[in-house]
Amino acid sequence: QVQLVESGGGLVQAGDSLRLSCAASGRTFNNTPVGWFRQAPGKEREFRAAINWNGRRTYYADSVKGRFTISRDNAKNTVYLQMNNLKPEDTAVYYCAANTRRYGLELSSFYDYWGQGTQVTVSS
Helix, strand or coil: CCEEEEECCEEEECCCCEEEEEEEECCCHHHCCEEEEEECCCCCCEEEEEECCCCCCEEECHHHCCCEEEEEECCCCEEEEEECCCCHHHCEEEEEEECCCCCCCCCHHHCCEECCCEEEEEEC
């Protein structure tokens, strides 16, 4: 069992940065890949980034490559999403999720545990 809590969202202007955190509890977290997804009103949940269990492999959606960086600190049971050069189209609720299957990291349906989400709003 894994419990996830996101934080770090907020209202920023275009070009600004935010760092989202995903704090986890549960003894299996350090062996589990974690992903970040976003969901805008009226749209499906969309993959942003994922990281494998030891942080050595990362995966990104094309639209965030070069702007977002995912990382993890297993000693702190936390995964981060550093978001730079934010754009108004990045506005959404951002969720972190844990994937115990260790595959299908870009597909929300393969994730087993989800946080409650944190709102990110980017004004133009």
